Amino acid sequence: xxxxxxxxxxVFPTPVFIVGTYDEESKPNVMTVAWGGLCCSDPPCIALSxxxxxxxxxxxxxxxxxxxxxxxxxxxxxxxxxxxxSGRKKDKFSTTGLTPVKSDLVDAPYVKEFPLILECQLLHxxxxxxxxxxxxxxxxxxxxxxxxxEAGLPDIKKVNPIAFSPGNRIYYKIGEFLAQAFSxxxxxx
Amino acid sequence: xxxxxxxxxxVFPTPVFIVGTYDEESKPNVMTVAWGGLCCSDPPCIALSxxxxxxxxxxxxxxxxxxxxxxxxxxxxxxxxxxxxSGRKKDKFSTTGLTPVKSDLVDAPYVKEFPLILECQLLHxxxxxxxxxxxxxxxxxxxxxxxxxEAGLPDIKKVNPIAFSPGNRIYYKIGEFLAQAFSxxxxxx
Numbered sequence: 001x002x003x004x005x006x007x008x009x010x011v012f013p014t015p016v017f018i019v020g021t022y023d024e025e026s027k028p029n030v031m032t033v034a035w036g037g038l039c040c041s042d043p044p045c046i047a048l049s050x051x052x053x054x055x056x057x058x059x060x061x062x063x064x065x066x067x068x069x070x071x072x073x074x075x076x077x078x079x080x081x082x083x084x085x086s087g088r089k090k091d092k093f094s095t096t097g098l099t100p101v102k103s104d105l106v107d108a109p110y111v112k113e114f115p116l117i118l119e120c121q122l123l124h125x126x127x128x129x130x131x132x133x134x135x136x137x138x139x140x141x142x143x144x145x146x147x148x149x150e151a152g153l154p155d156i157k158k159v160n161p162i163a164f165s166p167g168n169r170i171y172y173k174i175g176e177f178l179a180q181a182f183s184x185x186x187x188x189x
Numbered sequence: 190x191x192x193x194x195x196x197x198x199x200v201f202p203t204p205v206f207i208v209g210t211y212d213e214e215s216k217p218n219v220m221t222v223a224w225g226g227l228c229c230s231d232p233p234c235i236a237l238s239x240x241x242x243x244x245x246x247x248x249x250x251x252x253x254x255x256x257x258x259x260x261x262x263x264x265x266x267x268x269x270x271x272x273x274x275s276g277r278k279k280d281k282f283s284t285t286g287l288t289p290v291k292s293d294l295v296d297a298p299y300v301k302e303f304p305l306i307l308e309c310q311l312l313h314x315x316x317x318x319x320x321x322x323x324x325x326x327x328x329x330x331x332x333x334x335x336x337x338x339e340a341g342l343p344d345i346k347k348v349n350p351i352a353f354s355p356g357n358r359i360y361y362k363i364g365e366f367l368a369q370a371f372s373x374x375x376x377x378x
Contacts, residue, residue, distance in 0.1 A: 002306065002331035009233045010330055010343055011307065012259055012350040013202050013363060014226060037203060037226030038355070039238045040317035044198045047236060047322070049228045070201055076367050080374030096377055117191065118200065126315060128229035128324065133236070135317065141199055142191035149357060154199055156354040156361065161201040163352060163363055165345040166227070168338060169371055172345065174202060174352055175364030178265050182358055185269030188285055 009035070013163035016079055016171065019048060020067035020100070020109045020117075021059035023087065028100035028109035030069070030092050031056045032083030034164045035131060044138040046120060049131035055087035060134050064122040065106035068136075069114040072160040076171055079162060105139045115147045115159050198224070202352035205268055205360065208237060209256035209289070209298045209306075210248035212276065217289035217298035219258070219281050220245040221272030223353045224320060233327040235309060238320035244276035249323050253311040254295035257325075258303040261349045265360055268351060294328045304336040304348050 017033045035049035046068055050057045060066050071079040078096045085092060093100050100109035103119045110117040120136025147158040156174055163172045203223045210218050224238035235257055239246045249255050260268040267285045274281060282289050289298035292308045299306040309325025336347040345363055352361045 001334075002301075003334050003337070005330050005332050005337070005341060005343060007233050007327055008330050008342075009227045009230055009235075009327065010305070011204060011206070011227060011235065011257065012305065012343070012345045012348055013204060013352050015200060015202055017200070035227045035229070037236070038198045038200060038224045039236065039322050040224070040320040041198055042319040043317075044196050045317055046198075046200065047226070047228065068200065073367055077373050077376055080368065080370055080372070081377040082374070084371055084374045085377075112191075116199070116201065124315065124317070126313065126324075128232075128234055128313070130231040131229040133228050133324075135315075135322075138196055138198065141194045141197050143194050145190075145192050148192070148194070151357070152194060153197075153356040154194060154201070155357070156201045156352075156359070159201055162367060163202050163345075164370060167342040168340065168344070169369065170345070171367040171370055171373075173364030173367050175362030178262055178351060178360040178362050179269065180358065181269055181353060181360055182273055183269070184266050184360075185271070185273045187266055188270040188274075 010167045012165060014166055016162040016164050018069040018071055018079060018082055018111060019056055020069055021056050022063055022108060023059050028093055029055055029087035030082045032079055039135060045135050046138060047133055047135045049133045051131055063107045065108040066120050066136055067108045067110040068118040069111045070116040070159060070161050071114045073162055073173055076162055115144045116154050117142050199356045201354060203355055205351040205353050207258040207260055207268060207271055207300060208245055209258055210245050211252055211297060212248050217282055218244055218276035219271045221268055228324060234324050235327060236322055236324045238322045240320055252296045254297040255309050255325055256292060256297045256299040257307040258300040259305040259348060259350050260303045262351055262362055265351055304333045305343050306331050
């Protein structure tokens with residue numbers, strides 16, 4: 001028998017995306033976004049939801065571009081800091097010692113120290129209520145060579161990303177291999 | 190130095206959502222969706238992207254409702270099967286022995302055996318290209334009492350959800366506790 005836990009924004013897992021933007025003075029900023037995910041394969045797109053009150057919101061509206069950076073668990077402290085501090089008050093790159101790199105493809109910076117990054121051009125903006133959803137077309141995906149597998153694809157166990165649990169608000173590591181997708185399901189007759 | 194891995198839909202982690210719908214004959218169906226995520230806190234909303242070719246696409250358009258079911262790792266085989274089989278050809282509940290339960294709140298079924306479920310009313314439909322994004326208002330969240338923590342919130346380590354790695358297409362478990370969110374970041378001065 002299932003019990004109602006009331007209307008909450010809880011699903012498992014949610015991602016921890018670090019979103020890179022430039023402000024009007026071209027100062028790089030980053031913020032943490034857990035409300036988002038891939039949303040289209042062709043054109044390849046990713047969706048992010050931000051509150052209008054955030055500094056990054058205005059940056060995306062103005063520049064029509066952003067990066068999505070996947071931090072490793074080694075940078076969980078910085079990833080959390082990026083979500084609890086506003087770029088209006090702090091230069092988050094200088095306070096953390098991380099390095100902004102200007103994208104060649106879109107008008108936004110990415111985080112040099114984070115192993116996997118997506119460069120995105122704003123495609124759609126959808127007002128939903130407290131959050132605005134920005135949908136970006138993925139112009140390129142870049143990764144450190146150290147996190148690629150033998151097929152040249154990013155290996156989640158080398159990236160060591162962070163999974164977020166809403167509700168109790170805890171960060172978790174990615175665990176063990178469970179199964180090969182588009183394969184194990186064939187065992188159901 | 191980062192290397193381009195070309196334009197791909199890869200971020201880590203993505204969720205494994207099992208989406209429940211009714212077809213025109215009120216037969217319950219489920220499909221697997223990894224392109225999606227929470228997208229608004231107020232009203233509380235979740236976004237899912239489906240290809241028009243799927244059976245569930247038409248079901249959501251007609252019924253304007255769906256459920257999002259979070260499977261435990263123990264059901265990884267069924268979760269994968271739901272993604273590689275069409276409800277046009279198979280009754281996925283009868284082939285897996287899982288149990289559809291009619292929601293009292295929305296015109297869609299949920300999966301009794303999955304520990305955490307969201308009942309959603311369709312709010313927005315956005316054509317993106319190969320995928321259509323459906324945004325549903327979360328009308329209630331229900332969980333098995335066995336997966337709740339002391340505060341009455343769903344505990345990700347009791348739910349044991351599946352994390353999906355696009356690209357190499359592998360399912361992973363959720364790993365160890367990493368840090369408390371909205372807290373560890375305060376250590377950055």
